[in-house]
Amino acid sequence: MSKKxxxxxxxxxxxxVGLPRALLYHRYEILWKSFFSELGVQCVTSPxxxxxxxxxxxxxxxxxxxxxTKIYMGHVDALIGKCDYILIPRISNFGIRRxxxxxxEALYDMTGNVFRGSGQKFLAYDIDVVxxxxxxxxxxxxxxxxxxxxxxxxxxxxAAKRFENDDWKRKVRExxxxxxxxxxxxxxxxxxxITEDEYVGKPVIRMLExxxxxxxxxxxxxxxEAIRQSARxxxxxxxxxxxxxxxxxxxxxxxxxxxxLLSAYPCGxxxxxxxxxxxKFRGLPIQTIVLDTQEGMAGLETxxxxxxxxxxxQRGEL
Amino acid sequence: MKKAYLGIDIGSISTKGVVLDDDSNILAKxxxxxxxxxxxxxxxxxxxxxxxxxxxxxxxxxxGTTGSARKLIGVMVGATIVKNEITAHAVxxxxxxxxVRTILEIxxxxxxxxxxxxxxxxxxxxxxxxxxxxxxxxSSQAKRLGVEVEEFGKIALQSKSPTQxxxxxxxxxxxxxxxxxxxxxxxxxxIAGLCRAVVNNYLNNVGKGKKIVSPVVFQGGVSRNEGxxxxxEQQLGTKVIVDENxxxxxxxxxxxxxxxxxxxxxxxxxxxxxxxxxREVSCGxxxxxxxxxxxxxxxxxxxxWGNRCDKGALRAGTRGESVK
Numbered sequence: 001m002s003k004k005x006x007x008x009x010x011x012x013x014x015x016x017v018g019l020p021r022a023l024l025y026h027r028y029e030i031l032w033k034s035f036f037s038e039l040g041v042q043c044v045t046s047p048x049x050x051x052x053x054x055x056x057x058x059x060x061x062x063x064x065x066x067x068x069t070k071i072y073m074g075h076v077d078a079l080i081g082k083c084d085y086i087l088i089p090r091i092s093n094f095g096i097r098r099x100x101x102x103x104x105e106a107l108y109d110m111t112g113n114v115f116r117g118s119g120q121k122f123l124a125y126d127i128d129v130v131x132x133x134x135x136x137x138x139x140x141x142x143x144x145x146x147x148x149x150x151x152x153x154x155x156x157x158x159a160a161k162r163f164e165n166d167d168w169k170r171k172v173r174e175x176x177x178x179x180x181x182x183x184x185x186x187x188x189x190x191x192x193x194i195t196e197d198e199y200v201g202k203p204v205i206r207m208l209e210x211x212x213x214x215x216x217x218x219x220x221x222x223x224x225e226a227i228r229q230s231a232r233x234x235x236x237x238x239x240x241x242x243x244x245x246x247x248x249x250x251x252x253x254x255x256x257x258x259x260x261l262l263s264a265y266p267c268g269x270x271x272x273x274x275x276x277x278x279x280k281f282r283g284l285p286i287q288t289i290v291l292d293t294q295e296g297m298a299g300l301e302t303x304x305x306x307x308x309x310x311x312x313x314q315r316g317e318l
Numbered sequence: 319m320k321k322a323y324l325g326i327d328i329g330s331i332s333t334k335g336v337v338l339d340d341d342s343n344i345l346a347k348x349x350x351x352x353x354x355x356x357x358x359x360x361x362x363x364x365x366x367x368x369x370x371x372x373x374x375x376x377x378x379x380x381x382g383t384t385g386s387a388r389k390l391i392g393v394m395v396g397a398t399i400v401k402n403e404i405t406a407h408a409v410x411x412x413x414x415x416x417x418v419r420t421i422l423e424i425x426x427x428x429x430x431x432x433x434x435x436x437x438x439x440x441x442x443x444x445x446x447x448x449x450x451x452x453x454x455x456x457s458s459q460a461k462r463l464g465v466e467v468e469e470f471g472k473i474a475l476q477s478k479s480p481t482q483x484x485x486x487x488x489x490x491x492x493x494x495x496x497x498x499x500x501x502x503x504x505x506x507x508x509i510a511g512l513c514r515a516v517v518n519n520y521l522n523n524v525g526k527g528k529k530i531v532s533p534v535v536f537q538g539g540v541s542r543n544e545g546x547x548x549x550x551e552q553q554l555g556t557k558v559i560v561d562e563n564x565x566x567x568x569x570x571x572x573x574x575x576x577x578x579x580x581x582x583x584x585x586x587x588x589x590x591x592x593x594x595x596x597r598e599v600s601c602g603x604x605x606x607x608x609x610x611x612x613x614x615x616x617x618x619x620x621x622x623w624g625n626r627c628d629k630g631a632l633r634a635g636t637r638g639e640s641v642k
Contacts, residue, residue, distance in 0.1 A: 052605035199606070203626065279527050285441060298386060299428075303444055306404035310432075310439045313408070318575070 015146065016042040017123060018083035020075035022049065023068060024091070024104065026192040032087065034163040035139060038156035039148055044083050046075040048198035053078055054293060060114050067200070067264035067292055068193050069103055069110075076111055085123035086111075089138075092128040098227070098240045101269050136161075168223075175220040179255045184311050187252060189218035189245045189277075190262030191270075200291055201262060207301060211308045216256060221248040233280050242273040249281060257311045258285035260304075265292040285311060322376040324367070324585055325573025326360060326395065327403065327566075328352060328387035331426035331453060331539055333359040334569040335367050337378065342413055342574060346370035347566055356387035357394060357594050364395075368587050378585035382406075382572035386427075393613050393621040394594050398581035403568045408432050408439050410571030411535055414561065419531040422550065422558070424520065424540035426453040431524050433531075443524050451519035453539045459495060459512055463505060467543075474510040474545025481511030491515060513545035517553055532556040537564045592616055601630040 017036055019025055025032075025045075036043050047053070049071055057074025079086050088108040093099040103110075108124045125142040127135055136157055143153030179185060186208060188195055195201040195217055208215045226247030230237065233246050249259055261277060263270040278286050287307040289300065312318045322345055327334040329352060337346040348366040352359045382399040383392040384406040392400035403425075411421050412434065421432040429452050433441040445452070453467075460467040474480075481503045484490045491512075498508055536558045540546055542565070550558045563570070595614045599622075600607055610624040612632065622632040 050605040051607055282527075287444070298389075302386070302402045302404070302428075306402040306430075306442070306444065309402065309405035310408070310442050313405070313439045318405070318578075 014040070014042050015085070016044055016083040018076075018079035018086040019043055019045045020072055020079060020086065020088075021046045022072040022075040022197070023107070023193045024089065026196040028089075028164075030167045031160050031164040035143075035156050035160035038159045039143060039146070039152060041146070042083075044079065046078040049075070050199060054199060058293070064266075065103070066267050068191070068197075068267075069107075071193075071197065071200070072107070073111070073114060076115060080115060080118050080120050085121050087123050088112075090124050090126045092126075093130050094127070094134075094240055095129045097236065097238045098129070098243070099238045100240055101267075171220045172222055175216055178214050178216055179252065181214045183212060183214045184258075184308065184315070185214045185216055185256045186308070186311070187216045187218050187249060187256045187259045188262055189249060189259055191241055191245075192219045194262055194264050194291070195219060200264065204260070204262060204289070204291075204300065204304065207304050208308070211305060213308050216252065218245050218248040218252075218259075221251065226251060234276060237273065237276075239269045239273065242269050246273065246277060249277065249284075253281065253284055256284075257315075258287065258307065260307065261286060261288045263288070263290050265290050285314075319377045320375055322371065322378045323573045323577045324378045324381045325406075325569040325571070325576065326363065326381070326383050326385075326391060326397075327406065327568035327572060328356050328360060328383065328385040328391050329403070329426055329539075329568075330386050332565065333363050333385075334566050335360075335363045336566055336569045336573055337367055337371050337376075338570065338573045338577070339376065340577070342570070344563070344566075344570070345372075345376065347563075347569075349565055352387075356391060357596075360391050360394065361590050364587060364590050368590075379582050380573075380576035380579070381583070381585045382576035384568050384572040389623065390596070390611075390613065394615075395585070395589055396583060397576075398583050399572065399576045399579050401572055401575055404430055404432065404442065404444065406568045406571035406575065407537060408434070408442075408571065409574050410567035410569070411537065411561075412437060413570065413574055414563070414567075415533065415535055415559070418533050418535050420534045422520070422525075422534060422536045422541075423538040424452055424516070424536075424546070425538040428452060429520055429524050429538070429540075431520075431528055431530075433528060441528065443528065445524050451516050451523070455491070456512065456516065456540065456543070459492070462492070462495070463499075463509065465505070465509065470509055470513065471542070471544030471546070471548075473506050474513045474543075475548060477504075477506040477510030479507055480514045481507045483508075483511045483515040510545060513543065514549045516540065516546055517549040521553060530554055530556075533559060535559045535561065535564075537561070537567055539565065541565075599632075601625060603629040 019032055033043055053074035054071055056077045057070040060073040060077055061070040088111050090108045091100045091104045112122055125138040127138045139157050140153035144150055205215045223244055226244045229250040230243040230247035233250055237243055261274045274288055323338045325336050333350055333352045335348050336344055339345055346367045348363050380398045381395055383397045384401050384403045388400050407423055411418055416437055418434055423430050428445050430444040432439055457467050481498050484494045541560045547558055547560055593616050597612045599610045599612055601610055606626055608625045608630050610622055610630050612622045613620050619634055621634060
């Protein structure tokens with residue numbers, strides 16, 4: 001695999017990069033947007049997930065991929081022809097026992113194949129810390145491949161990283177503030193591409209709020225600390241994002257009333273890690289919810305409401 | 319006039335109703351099949367309940383609905399409380415068995431476990447959004463075997479060596495079952511195997527990682543299957559209590575919750591004679607194209623749901639088909 005995937009000369013007209021609003025977008029939105037804006041590159045983002053996008057994504061995907069990947073394909077589809085390049089990073093790992101789900105390594109090639117023949121060009125940066133390519137190096141290389149100088153790339157990355165850190169600190173502070181309420185607090189533990197998705201996770205969060213519950217987003221946590229704390233639950237688990245969620249539960253377990261493990265069908269890492277969480281956090285009420293493309297919300301509502309009720313019964317509020 | 323409290327539990331398969339007094343004594347009770355028509359079933363149910371208690375002595379001051387059609391029926395009967403069946407079951411069972419530690423429940427399309435300590439629910443689990451190992455699974459297999467599902471329990475108890483069946487997934491179980499039939503396993507062994515598979519599936523899914531302490535109460539439609547009860551007792555090594563009012567626990571629980579809540583509204587049996595109708599509307603105001611359910615009473619829209627955003631909100635009180 002060559003490091004420079006897209007080699008193209010810097011053009012006089014403005015370049016537009018498309019960002020599919022799915023998967024890692026929810027993790028890197030600020031980093032990506034500020035990086036490109038520093039370089040003077042335009043960004044377009046696909047609309048929030050809706051039924052039409054999901055249906056389109058399902059059409060373009062093989063059956064076996066997870067719901068989130070199908071949604072991703074729908075978002076890519078919505079961007080075809082609307083930008084010069086669509087950004088799809090390849091992220092293998094952030095170090096030893098800090099791996100991403102394989103789909104994040106495969107996504108660039110998968111998507112390229114699905115949309116083969118569309119004439120759309122894709123843009124990538126490769127992170128593989130085990131092989132000594134970190135985020136900074138990868139993103140600077142991408143800028144260079146786009147025709148910018150190394151220095152321009154480096155400055156853009158530095159600035160983008162600063163924006164990202166500030167934004168993240170603000171989000172984490174906001175979650176910490178929510179932990180101080182007297183309401184019942186339920187931690188929603190799911191990958192950001194589920195909890196932040198307009199069609200999949202957001203309805204769950206809204207339903208909880210309507211039931212008078214404060215949902216705490218597990219993903220919004222000091223990531224370094226979460227990774228450290230996750231080792232106390234399992235020292236060997238290898239998925240970075242699973243470790244963050246586990247660490248988040250560990251850090252906040254005494255401040256919350258219960259946990260909802262929100263997962264999209266079929267998720268490999270979740271199927272293992274969620275089982276472990278249930279076994280490792282004895283005494284903490286946990287409800288697993290696996291989402292697919294069911295239309296009926298009734299089953300979901302029953303599960304959320306009954307879970308909330310049980311927590312209320314424990315507090316003698318019902 | 320003394321006060322009475324009505325509780326209705328409308329499940330996918332059966333509809334249950336009770337009228338309780340202030341001391342949770344049952345004044346009236348009824349159990350019938352939903353038969354895919356929850357509104358019709360409730361009308362029949364109300365007609366039966368009305369006959370059973372003294373309307374001159376008692377007046378119904380609160381109405382609760384639970385079960386999968388709770389929202390629809392709640393709108394129809396003007397419920398003062400609408401709650402999910404898990405909460406209702408826990409409250410109902412605790413009323414009769416204050417020292418219960420574990421409540422097992424297998425219904426038509428879902429199954430759950432509720433753990434209780436000192437009269438307080440401490441933990442519970444529900445199957446994920448899949449009906450494997452529930453009443454619906456048993457019914458479909460009964461149809462395949464040409465046996466009434468009500469006979470399942472008796473037939474299962476005759477078996478000496480239940481067949482091993484995969485019960486993790488209904489689709490796998492079915493192909494496993496067909497294969498075993500063709501291999502020459504007897505019907506009673508297969509039925510016993512199915513009952514055992516339901517128990518194993520339950521304990522490995524819903525009950526996994528949970529400490530099941532006696533007294534254990536088993537509820538839901540499947541609790542009337544002696545075969546399943548037998549295998550639960552065998553697997554857990556403890557007696558499993560099946561209450562004769564077990565199927566009514568949800569209705570009892572919601573009646574009690576209605577009594578505990580503050581809301582009061584006199585119930586009028588006149589709903590039996592009103593015309594209720596539902597209609598499905600495709601919203602079409604955004605790409606989500608939500609399916610909105612509209613409920614009409616005597617041709618007037620009284621409620622609607624199913625919309626994911628405000629664009630699909632419909633105003634109650636609109637007449638007839640004027641809502642798009």
